[in-house]
Amino acid sequence: MFPKPIEKASPATQLSYKLFLPVALFIWLLPMLAIVMTSIRPAADINSGNVFGWPSDFQMIENYTAVFIQSEAWTYLKNSFWITVPTMIISVSLACLAGYALAIYKFRAALPLFFIFVAGNFVPYQILMVPVRDLSVKTGLYDTVTGLVLFHSAFQTGFCTLFMRNFIKALPFDLIESARIEGVGEFRIFWYVVLPLVRPAIAALAVLIFTFVWNDFFWATVLTQGEASKPITAGVRALNGQFVNNWHLVSAASLLAAVPPVAMFFLMQKHFIAGLTLGAVK
Amino acid sequence: MADASTTLSASRKNTWFQRNRMTVTPWIFLAPAILFFVVYVIAPIFQSIWISFFEWDGLGEAEWVGLGNYVELLDDDRFYTSLINNVWWLVLFMLAVPAGLAVALFLNQTVTGMRIYKSMFFFPFVISQVVVGLIFTWFYNPNFGVVGIIWEFFGAAPPAILADEDLVTFGIIFAGLWPQIAYCMILYLTGLNNVSADQIEAGRLDGAKGWKMLWYVVIPQLKPATFIAVVVTVIGALRSFDMIAIMTQGGPYGSSNVLAYYMYETALSEYGFRMGYGSAIATVLFLIMLIYISYFLYRMYQDEKGGR
Numbered sequence: 001m002f003p004k005p006i007e008k009a010s011p012a013t014q015l016s017y018k019l020f021l022p023v024a025l026f027i028w029l030l031p032m033l034a035i036v037m038t039s040i041r042p043a044a045d046i047n048s049g050n051v052f053g054w055p056s057d058f059q060m061i062e063n064y065t066a067v068f069i070q071s072e073a074w075t076y077l078k079n080s081f082w083i084t085v086p087t088m089i090i091s092v093s094l095a096c097l098a099g100y101a102l103a104i105y106k107f108r109a110a111l112p113l114f115f116i117f118v119a120g121n122f123v124p125y126q127i128l129m130v131p132v133r134d135l136s137v138k139t140g141l142y143d144t145v146t147g148l149v150l151f152h153s154a155f156q157t158g159f160c161t162l163f164m165r166n167f168i169k170a171l172p173f174d175l176i177e178s179a180r181i182e183g184v185g186e187f188r189i190f191w192y193v194v195l196p197l198v199r200p201a202i203a204a205l206a207v208l209i210f211t212f213v214w215n216d217f218f219w220a221t222v223l224t225q226g227e228a229s230k231p232i233t234a235g236v237r238a239l240n241g242q243f244v245n246n247w248h249l250v251s252a253a254s255l256l257a258a259v260p261p262v263a264m265f266f267l268m269q270k271h272f273i274a275g276l277t278l279g280a281v282k
Numbered sequence: 283m284a285d286a287s288t289t290l291s292a293s294r295k296n297t298w299f300q301r302n303r304m305t306v307t308p309w310i311f312l313a314p315a316i317l318f319f320v321v322y323v324i325a326p327i328f329q330s331i332w333i334s335f336f337e338w339d340g341l342g343e344a345e346w347v348g349l350g351n352y353v354e355l356l357d358d359d360r361f362y363t364s365l366i367n368n369v370w371w372l373v374l375f376m377l378a379v380p381a382g383l384a385v386a387l388f389l390n391q392t393v394t395g396m397r398i399y400k401s402m403f404f405f406p407f408v409i410s411q412v413v414v415g416l417i418f419t420w421f422y423n424p425n426f427g428v429v430g431i432i433w434e435f436f437g438a439a440p441p442a443i444l445a446d447e448d449l450v451t452f453g454i455i456f457a458g459l460w461p462q463i464a465y466c467m468i469l470y471l472t473g474l475n476n477v478s479a480d481q482i483e484a485g486r487l488d489g490a491k492g493w494k495m496l497w498y499v500v501i502p503q504l505k506p507a508t509f510i511a512v513v514v515t516v517i518g519a520l521r522s523f524d525m526i527a528i529m530t531q532g533g534p535y536g537s538s539n540v541l542a543y544y545m546y547e548t549a550l551s552e553y554g555f556r557m558g559y560g561s562a563i564a565t566v567l568f569l570i571m572l573i574y575i576s577y578f579l580y581r582m583y584q585d586e587k588g589g590r
Contacts, residue, residue, distance in 0.1 A: 001390070001474075001477075001479060001482065002387075002390070002474065002477055002482050002495065002496070002499075002500045003387055003390060003391075005391065005392065006391045006392075006393060007392075017391070017393070018393060021393070021399060024388070025399060025402055025403065028402075028403060028406075029402065029405065029406075030428075031406075031414075031417045031418065031421055031428075031460070032405070032406070032409075032417070034417070034420075034421070034428060035413075035416075035417050035420070038420075046426050047426070051426060051427070051428060051431060052428070052431065094314050094315040094318060095315065097311040097312070097314060097315060098311060098312050098314075098315035098316070100311055101307075101308035101309075101311035101312045102308075102312070104308075105304065105307065105308035107305065107308055110308070111583075111586065113312070113316075115579050115582070115583075116319075116324065117315075117319065118578070118579065118582065119575050119579060120319060120323040120324060122517055122571060122574070122575045122578065123323065123327065123568065123571065123575075124520060124521060124542060124564065124567045124568055124571050125521065125523070125542070126523075126541070126542050126545040126546065126560075126563070126564035126567055126568075127326070127327050127330045127331075127561075127564040127565065127567065127568040128322070128323060128326040128327065128330065129330075129545070129546070129549065129550075129560075129564065130326075130329075130330055130333055130340075130549055130557045130560060130561050130564075131325070131326035131329035131330055131333070132322060132326050133550075134340070135321075135322075135326075150318075150322070151322050153318060154318035154319055154321065154322030154323060155322060155323060157315050157318055157319055158319060158323065161315060186303065186307045187307075190311070211408060214410070215409070215410035215411065215412075217410065217411065217412045217523075217524040217527070217528075218523050218524065218546075221527070221546075222546075222550065233410050233412045236410075236412055236413070236416065237412060237527070237528060240416060240528075247420055247426070250416060250420075251416075251420075254412075254413040254416050254417070255413075257409075257410055257412065257413055258408075258409040258410060258413050261408050261409065261410070262405070262408050262409060264408075265401075265404075265405075265408045266401065269401055273404075273468060273472065276465075276468060276469075277468060277469055277472035277473075277507075277510075
């Protein structure tokens with residue numbers, strides 16, 4: 001293990017390490033803590049320069065209620081949910097199928113196709129912006145939740161396929177081979193042999209896609225206009241314009257936007273990190 | 283008679299499918315993903331490049347201008363500012379890699395409660411960049427932001443970071459580094475978990491310690507983690523849109539613009555709907571990214587060849 005385990009160091013070093021740890025964490029999360037504190041302060045505190053100190057009054061309930069009453073926050077949150085969850089389901093399903101095909105079958109197009117999925121996943125959004133927006137306008141999907149779901153599903157399929165293909169490739173091929181010898185059909189092999197084995201990958205992808213899509217801002221600005229289909233990220237920006245210098249309300253709204261992915265992360269931490277660090281070890 | 287012929291064709295179809303089962307099946311599995319991906323990702327890339335040869339407002343007739351948009355780019359100061367800022371982003375964002383490694387080394391211990399510490403350090407990556415951008419906008423506010431308070435504490439007049447043409451890009455990059463360091467950290471923590479204990483032990487017996495051990499024994503083993511960290515950081519740097527849209531909208535006077543945001547601005551906001559010109563900017567950005575994509579694919583190809 002590197003660096004040397006701290007238990008082997010002198011008691012003084014150990015103690016200072018243990019004392020420094022919370023201090024470091026405090027500094028690291030200072031921006032976050034500041035915004036949490038701000039979201040429960042009365043406006044007067046911020047105007048009088050009391051940003052770090054103890055709030056003169058706890059107005060958590062008032063501030064959060066104000067966000068919901070004075071803005072469309074609830075609609076935004078609902079939209080985010082209806083964009084994120086279907087995207088998660090579609091892109092992971094498509095990737096299971098595609099990843100299986102690319103990992104198991106040996107055909108000449110397999111590797112080039114796989115590389116196209118990988119490359120597409122790294123492309124800058126701007127090169128897609130004009131045609132995708134145009135397509136959405138023409139098909140009546142502009143400014144709808146469905147339009148965002150379809151685009152996100154397609155785009156995330158690239159990453160999911162990369163992930164799934166590598167995951168399935170690492171499974172023991174004998175399993176599939178012996179199922180074939182037993183005369184099990186290809187679709188049944190996929191359904192009964194492979195799918196149960198890729199459950200961890202499905203879980204990892206589901207949390208990652210949830211976070212990526214929930215946090216998307218670019219496509220939310222490009223493909224929506226009105227309040228009816230805006231997700232919370234674009235909504236928070238609109239709120240920022242509406243609550244100019246009402247930092248306590250902006251903070252509260254931002255935290256609302258952050259809660260679902262953070263909750264997802266803490267609930268599914270193991271899968272989340274496994275997904276994110278795929279490829280970081282050989 | 284009719285019955286017989288349908289049975290015959292059905293059985294023929296069946297045998298054809300049976301004969302070509304292994305060739306056809308993968309395409310059935312791939313079809314939905316390919317369809318989605320082609321419509322929304324592959325085709326738009328080529329359409330964008332095509333549109334970049336036109337002057338088009340998104341609604342009316344598009345007018346062919348050939349390389350006109352690209353020639354215009356060569357003379358566009360805002361384009362150069364954006365390009366230079368993109369270089370700054372690329373260079374300074376790379377700090378996330380060593381910084382992530384440093385944090386990972388600091389946290390790679392087994393003190394009680396370490397798991398919670400690790401997830402709390404990772405936390406900034408999970409929240410939306412919109413939120414990170416808002417937090418830092420407020421942080422940098424000279425009147426009631428944290429920076430203002432710190433500067434006043436030392437008796438200095440606080441700088442208006444986001445309103446200063448020379449500082450603004452660095453202010454935004456600094457904010458962007460916060461989640462990016464967290465990302466690199468988690469990659470390295472996983473990497474460190476898999477560093478071979480034997481080699482460390484062998485290094486120790488040979489008298490390697492501290493920096494030498496890190497440089498000659500540990501970092502070489504972290505190569506896969508470093509590779510991924512560099513890749514995601516480059517992509518992150520070139521995709522920097524959210525933070526700029528939230529914090530400055532490219533201002534003041536376009537001084538914090540990057541290609542990603544400038545493209546959006548030209549095609550979809552106050553500068554009129556210049557889809558062709560925007561697409562030309564996007565194409566330039568795409569070509570820059572293509573260098574990295576090719577390198578990444580080349581590395582993957584080498585792995586595939588070596589792998590099986």
